[in-house]
Amino acid sequence: MRTITYSEAIHESIDYNMEKDETVFNLGEDIGVLGGGFRATHDLYEKYGRKRVLDTPLSEIAIVGAAIGAALGGLRPIPEIMYIDFTPGCMDMIVNQMAKIHFMFGGQIKVPMVLRTVCGAAGYNAAQHSQSMYPFFVHTPGLIVVTPSTPYDAKGLLNTSIADDNPVIFMEHKRLYTSKGEVPEEFYTIPFGKADVKREGDDLTIVATHALVHDALALAEEMEKEGTSIEVIDPRTLVPFDKETIFKSVEKTNKLIVADESILSCGMASEISAIVAEEMFDYLDKPIIRVASPNCHCPFSMPLEDAYIPGKEELKEAIAKVL
């Protein structure tokens, strides 16, 4: 099968859906002529024009607010917030409006929109450009939260997101945009709430998201040679969350490591750990170990950012604790 990048997969989904459905449009900063910071919307401005690829003022509140309004007006907006780090600037629109309108209005109206944004530390951009605070969105009921780790998942999940009538937060990861993978040319969807067992194994379960999926897979490969068989599961959507697939794996391996790049405290690794500690306690042989960004800001300086980003090293340490 043809191989394309994560960024191309996202682009392909947006393009396809715009072609198919007149009501799908994009708005955000530098998504038009510039094509987005990571090329995900490149050439769409040329193809569809400003109306449907709307470069906006530097106004995150307006970007999300207007997307909500446009959704209420019958469109299917795809707002882009350049970095997740800027979502605190429009958090009221996300938390108090986008997530709540359908509920507060007693189901009278839908808010179909896909807020695309970018997370992860990369390239030494310091504390305000390296965050992954999507636990804010997981902690906010009413949102769908999607974290694709491969080009295949990115395209399939974005197709599902654009078709869905709920407000979706679609989290892209900086370090994955240029990663490549097999992606069918035709249209396909991936259901929300369906984890993907990226690799089967018997001795230990690692639940990992985004870039950490790849770290976990690489490590599993290495450890296979040493005789340790690791199962790697990617939840793919954090809300809704597929507990069953993880439970089944823990039933088999009796050991769990959770790896997610959001910050440790009240982060996604903690949430997954808590679910398993509550519902699968009797199947656990060992403590649940979390791998996450430390309770610290991402620093600028190279050795510090390198120390900050959780990866294979941290996974190894975690494994040492349970094996």
Added chain:
Amino acid sequence: MRTITYSEAIHESIDYNMEKDETVFNLGEDIGVLGGGFRATHDLYEKYGRKRVLDTPLSEIAIVGAAIGAALGGLRPIPEIMYIDFTPGCMDMIVNQMAKIHFMFGGQIKVPMVLRTVCGAAGYNAAQHSQSMYPFFVHTPGLIVVTPSTPYDAKGLLNTSIADDNPVIFMEHKRLYTSKGEVPEEFYTIPFGKADVKREGDDLTIVATHALVHDALALAEEMEKEGTSIEVIDPRTLVPFDKETIFKSVEKTNKLIVADESILSCGMASEISAIVAEEMFDYLDKPIIRVASPNCHCPFSMPLEDAYIPGKEELKEAIAKVL
């Protein structure tokens, strides 16, 4: 000892610190002439004048931003955000500025400020006025997060907060303002990161925060009669977090329930559960059960809000699962 309300305890601390230190001042909406929605700043405007009890425009970004600036300028501001529900409107100032400046500037400057705000569901105010999303702040390194459950703790912890050179989020709880308790007239402080064992017991540990501390205590009282001895621990500060006191208790009881009014997913109950599942697994006899607000918005209608708020009922159900 004299008995005063939670609101009076907060008022007393602010008043005392303003008197003692010229650089302490308040800013926020309706804190002056009106005295705050819960009377916590009443009469201070009359006593200290507008300069130090500054009613601001309806501008949450400016309230927090100006407080940060004033702190950089050498003052010790106490900004008030009327409800925590409005902090998403100024989340950038909290997450990207207040929490990060000291770190990003390599320790060159301090940001001593106490952001007071109010959480909890009460009185049927619906989805935008009933939240407890302080897990956002726990998930943001660089902040101190304080959750007093009694008038005594409120005064002592607020004294500590105002004296501290770090940015503090001081979380008050709607349903606690009129609660009463013994509070010394004199000045005292309560250290951050020191949990309080509100009640000793041998069979089960309940870690509870804010209003749920009182639910847990009431239930423990009842269950004592049935022969079950429950230990109730209030962490009092969520950051820094006193793991040791909880670990000691779990060592003894081998059973843990965590109760916190923030929403379940990526909430504080999950965080505490994950810490214990990671570090105290071998001492646990039973799953860790979480009691929290459900993954749902707080609805307006009475029976629905009543069903929404976690309390004694939910604690009872949790206990049934581990005993």
Added chain:
Amino acid sequence: MKISNDDKIKMLWEMMRIRQFEERAGELYVAGIITGALHASNGQEAVPVGVIMNLKEDDYLQSSHRGHGHVLAKGGEFKPMMAELFGKITGYCKGRGGSMHFAYVEKNILGTNGIVGGGIPIAAGVGYSIVYKGTNQMVACFLGDGAANTGAFHEGINFAAVVNAPVLFVIENNQWAISVPRKWSDRLVDLSKRAAAYGILGETVDGNDVLAVYEAANKAVKEIRAGNGPVLLECKTYRWKGHHAGEPASLQYRDPKEVEAWLKKCPIKKLEKALLEEKIISEAEIEEMTKKIEQELDEAVEFAKKSPLPEAASLHDHLYV
């Protein structure tokens, strides 16, 4: 501007409906029968009525926390509104929303909002959807003088201006944001001056004179429908009651003389007087209108009382589609 007698009578009727609804809701609140946060608009009735009389059925409404009047003027009905205040499943929002989240989507009423300023960028986006679809609709977005100091105001109106969104932004300037007076909120005399910051038209009008509001809004609506983008209309008015139903109107922060002076400028009395003088209406007819509304309110309260509360088990309903 020529306004027909029928329209004038309709204005009176609409204002009376709002006033009486607010009074009834206030009574129910004080009696402990309804609860939650209720922001009454007594004294401000000319603004929604004068503006919304210029809208078509399929135009949109985006409202504020003080929104009963807007919803009523746009076609909100007593029964489902009252039921919503009672938290009943027959309410517009099935009891999930209450006063701060009144929405009636069938009439393109896109909700009151508990977040001050929160509706402004949303209105801009609804406006963009109109540009996008090329329909001849528009949006009326109501906000308070306090809301004019939010970041959402700035970003929302500027966005609307840039994309030429057909939105009439109406500032109901009642001089106070709860206890904070204008002089502590901004340095301006007329908030409509802010229109210049977005390159759009702005105007200030006596918000207690429904005919003046109607005329100003009419001009603005023409401008907007001509495709020239948003307009900012400031209506100067006053809130008669406490900030919310639980706050006594007499609370210390406002000078009683100020309150009294404004009570004398009742928008309903003003129109009544004119209509009586012009013999467009008689005292008896007004009396009859009042009674009719009271009776409708009685029925609405009865309806609300009899309607069922939601089941606790339905807590998660409508969270997701």
Added chain:
Amino acid sequence: MKISNDDKIKMLWEMMRIRQFEERAGELYVAGIITGALHASNGQEAVPVGVIMNLKEDDYLQSSHRGHGHVLAKGGEFKPMMAELFGKITGYCKGRGGSMHFAYVEKNILGTNGIVGGGIPIAAGVGYSIVYKGTNQMVACFLGDGAANTGAFHEGINFAAVVNAPVLFVIENNQWAISVPRKWSDRLVDLSKRAAAYGILGETVDGNDVLAVYEAANKAVKEIRAGNGPVLLECKTYRWKGHHAGEPASLQYRDPKEVEAWLKKCPIKKLEKALLEEKIISEAEIEEMTKKIEQELDEAVEFAKKSPLPEAASLHDHLYV
């Protein structure tokens, strides 16, 4: 207005320092020696210099993401700045901040900011602390034309106006927010018109004419020090380079003719020409200044290179006091 020859020479010197620093940093970036997000201000040097020459040592600076020039003009030194760009512990922020978080608190430089608009409400608060303490200080707060569309701009400046904070808000209007042109960002010709929304003074000036900027800022500073609260000064200028060091200046979104036209309006050349004509300075002296700065920069780079990187173990340092 009479500006002394010494001051004019100082202006040239300061602008040259900025230009050469930016050029050097750009080279180091392209060579892969330094990394991170670097926003160069080549072509905009007249703005920080013209403004900050009016400040006193103990006045405050609040800067933007494009802040090297502001920091340098306020007394930032090459060595710790360069070391910071290298991520070294001898940098102002010990390598924690980098270009987007340059701060030098000893000189009351309260930082560049990676969040566009983020510094504006903070500057208002610093201003309030000055009012509070009753000192005769003030704040200069720099922001881009893009930042003028943020909620933080609106709330921050309005707050400053209401509390009479001594803050000079300087819009460096370089016509673009990354790839988004002014016409898609706002409907205005002059962004200084927004001053009227806050009841404060506003002025627009040629931002490539350092003497004009100096004069306008001087007037504004007098107004501010007289206790009249904030002023909004818009300086029209242009960014020569790509938005950040990794973006080619030739990127498709700007018309090459537009770029070229602005390159001809070099603020440094303009002042040089005037000073040469007035015989205030000679070609040789300029040459010498250039060399001196180059040498200082060589030393700074050397210093930065030799300085140690932070230890990984120090990751959590400075998180809490």
